[in-house]
Amino acid sequence: MTVIPVEYSLSELVEVTAALLRRADVGAEDERVRDVPDARTLRYYQTLGVLDRPLRYDGRRAVYGHRHLLQAVCTKLLQARGLSLAQVQAALRGASNTQLQAALDDALGSAAPSPERAPEQAPEQAPLPAPSPLPSPRPLRSAELAPGVWVTLDPSLVADPDDLLRRLRAAARPGGLE
Numbered sequence: 528m529t530v531i532p533v534e535y536s537l538s539e540l541v542e543v544t545a546a547l548l549r550r551a552d553v554g555a556e557d558e559r560v561r562d563v564p565d566a567r568t569l570r571y572y573q574t575l576g577v578l579d580r581p582l583r584y585d586g587r588r589a590v591y592g593h594r595h596l597l598q599a600v601c602t603k604l605l606q607a608r609g610l611s612l613a614q615v616q617a618a619l620r621g622a623s624n625t626q627l628q629a630a631l632d633d634a635l636g637s638a639a640p641s642p643e644r645a646p647e648q649a650p651e652q653a654p655l656p657a658p659s660p661l662p663s664p665r666p667l668r669s670a671e672l673a674p675g676v677w678v679t680l681d682p683s684l685v686a687d688p689d690d691l692l693r694r695l696r697a698a699a700r701p702g703g704l705e
Contacts, residue, residue, distance in 0.1 A: 534582065535591045537566050544599040551634040569599060577602050577616050597627035604634050609667045611679060672699040
């Protein structure tokens with residue numbers, strides 16, 4: 528069993544997140560999404576509420592826990608499946624550690640490493656209910672309308688996505704809306 532620490536600095540959180548994502552062999556389908564988050568990305572996720580606030584600060588150094596690791600990895604797993612950050616935010620809202628751990632275990636194909644706790648630190652708890660899976664994302668389509676202008680469509684909500692993309696590209700061309 529791999530033992531990982533219960534607390535991380537931001538750089539350690541980036542390193543462990545990257546290692547787990549490499550182990551899960553996750554690659555984003557969208558070239559605009561990085562496969563592995565860096566420190567700046569994780570701070571951005573925190574401002575969006577996708578990643579919880581740090582456990583505490585030791586001076587100016589933020590201290591993160593295992594839940595932060597689970598949130599970071601699950602965020603990238605969902606993005607790799609085509610979800611936008613807003614959709615990831617909605618999917619992870621209210622997700623328990625058990626649900627996040629189950630999603631990570633599923634991505635790794637086996638039990639993922641979990642934090643080691645000394646027996647005196649483990650709180651007495653009633654058995655946890657079986658985790659409910661994270662919602663399955665709908666397949667989304669992203670397309671570049673013009674240089675630097677992207678649109679993402681949910682084909683299940685649009686009658687003819689190809690026609691809509693064609694009309695949007697025409698409108699995005701210079702003079703297209705005149």
